[in-house]
Amino acid sequence: MVTACSQTWQQNIDQWDLSAGTSQAIDLVTACSWPSAVVYASVTGQCAVIGTPYAATDRNLANLAEFTIPGSGNQDFYDLSSVNAYTIPMSINAPTGCSSITCSIGDISFFCQPNNVLQTLPTGALSCVNT
Numbered sequence: 001m002v003t004a005c006s007q008t009w010q011q012n013i014d015q016w017d018l019s020a021g022t023s024q025a026i027d028l029v030t031a032c033s034w035p036s037a038v039v040y041a042s043v044t045g046q047c048a049v050i051g052t053p054y055a056a057t058d059r060n061l062a063n064l065a066e067f068t069i070p071g072s073g074n075q076d077f078y079d080l081s082s083v084n085a086y087t088i089p090m091s092i093n094a095p096t097g098c099s100s101i102t103c104s105i106g107d108i109s110f111f112c113q114p115n116n117v118l119q120t121l122p123t124g125a126l127s128c129v130n131t
Contacts, residue, residue, distance in 0.1 A: 002088065005047035008037040010054050015047040034069040041088050043121045061127050062087045063103065085129040086111070
């Protein structure tokens with residue numbers, strides 16, 4: 001089970017609990033806007049800080065899929081970021097005309113070198129956190 005989180009700008013945080021082999025689509029048809037948005041896997045199983053609006057619990061312990069829709073020049077932008085940490089493989093399957101991207105690290109213990117710390121999370125998952 002993976003707890004997936006998404007947040008746009010400084011707004012509410014959405015949470016989905018996904019079983020292995022499943023995915024979650026985020027429908028932007030009605031909003032047509034997703035500025036400064038991120039999607040990440042929660043390492044604690046709880047995306048938001050209870051009682052604190054718009055506060056993420058563990059966003060800094062996860063790799064991020066980042067989106068700006070629409071962006072500069074009415075173009076959409078997306079990327080995968082492991083600047084803060086790397087926890088799970090991620091991919092963005094883009095529509096026709098755009099490139100799909102994937103970030104997957106086979107051996108996180110080997111990858112996680114000094115200036116980073118390998119943390120074992122309460123769930124048993126490993127996270128390589130940039131220090």
